[in-house]
Amino acid sequence: MITRSLIPLQRQAMPGRGDWQAQLAGAVRDPRELLRRLGLGEAWLPGAEAGHALFEVRVPAPYLARIRPGDPADPLLRQVLPLGEEALAAPGYVADPLAEADHTPARGLIHKYAGRVLLIASPTCAVNCRYCFRRHFPYAENAPSRTQWQETLAYLREDASIHEAILSGGDPLAASDRQLAWLVERLAAIPHLKRLRIHTRLPVVIPDRIDAALLDWLSTTRLQKVVVLHVNHAQEIDDAVIDACQRLHDAGVTLLNQSVLLRGVNDDVDTLAELSERLFEAGVLPYYLHVLDPVEGASHFDVADDEARELVAELRKLLPGFLMPTLVREVPGEASKTPL
Numbered sequence: 001m002i003t004r005s006l007i008p009l010q011r012q013a014m015p016g017r018g019d020w021q022a023q024l025a026g027a028v029r030d031p032r033e034l035l036r037r038l039g040l041g042e043a044w045l046p047g048a049e050a051g052h053a054l055f056e057v058r059v060p061a062p063y064l065a066r067i068r069p070g071d072p073a074d075p076l077l078r079q080v081l082p083l084g085e086e087a088l089a090a091p092g093y094v095a096d097p098l099a100e101a102d103h104t105p106a107r108g109l110i111h112k113y114a115g116r117v118l119l120i121a122s123p124t125c126a127v128n129c130r131y132c133f134r135r136h137f138p139y140a141e142n143a144p145s146r147t148q149w150q151e152t153l154a155y156l157r158e159d160a161s162i163h164e165a166i167l168s169g170g171d172p173l174a175a176s177d178r179q180l181a182w183l184v185e186r187l188a189a190i191p192h193l194k195r196l197r198i199h200t201r202l203p204v205v206i207p208d209r210i211d212a213a214l215l216d217w218l219s220t221t222r223l224q225k226v227v228v229l230h231v232n233h234a235q236e237i238d239d240a241v242i243d244a245c246q247r248l249h250d251a252g253v254t255l256l257n258q259s260v261l262l263r264g265v266n267d268d269v270d271t272l273a274e275l276s277e278r279l280f281e282a283g284v285l286p287y288y289l290h291v292l293d294p295v296e297g298a299s300h301f302d303v304a305d306d307e308a309r310e311l312v313a314e315l316r317k318l319l320p321g322f323l324m325p326t327l328v329r330e331v332p333g334e335a336s337k338t339p340l
């Protein structure tokens, strides 16, 4: 346990850090504004409006700043710009591809795999990724209140086979530090829980999220800590992201990354190799490379399985084993992610 006396030192080490909540609240949430800020013409507007009507646009300034203006093929832009293609129906693409609705024994809790339970700790995200498999997830119904959290905690307490609590969302770090500290304190009080895992894109999207208030509850919990970031392209990792990763690392966090293989974003071997290299520069190890979940509105991102396997075989020729992500798919009803 880190002593309290260290906390003021951490604060001193981070002068003038931006207010992440203001950056989150100030995210671009209007398609026209997004196009204007990036110098993209009116021609993109009808598609952007159509996609936005299905799943609203949301891009905070620090992420926006890493997008090359005037380049419709920018790999970061493609992740956040709504397109008319999202309205196309594609065979096999459904609203809840992972059938998560079938595995919620308590509100805000998904128990599908042995030993670990996923908790929906926040209904919102800092960025709305167009390919997101939860783009149709009924968050509002699954955002638990304090009383409902007590039910979730009771479920965890009663099942001694659960060793790991995975905070997910939405993005769990979009919740306030007060809420997260409250929850993590109660999780740490459950003797059979060993690990706290946090799946988040916030350190990448708004690096200032990793501030003193967060490091306070995170560095003092008895639970072992794993943060799984979500980065799809090396261009997402700038110096501010590297610094945020360093702060997490200093707080005793093991850092991993999961990516989604996306057409037009990272579907070539050099891009994937550069991503792994860049992640490691930030102290992050590649964990999973997911093939796209067949969620309605995202079929234009699909990369066929054979092509995915070929890409990964080529990648293996370029990288040390420890920089290789495992290519997986999530198959509803299976006991784990399924390697391809």
Ligand SMILES: *Cc1c(COP(=O)(O)O)cnc(C)c1O
Pocket (backbone or CB within 6 Å): 110, 111, 112, 113, 116, 117, 118, 166, 336, 337
């Ligand atoms: C992906 C996932 C996990 C974690 O799986 P790991 O293979 O341990 O990373 C846990 N629960 C659910 C519901 C998941 O979708």
Ligand code: SF4
Pocket (backbone or CB within 6 Å): 124, 125, 126, 127, 128, 129, 132, 133, 134, 169, 170, 171, 201, 230
């Ligand atoms: S941050 Fe994650 S959960 Fe949120 S929209 Fe992006 S992919 Fe989906």
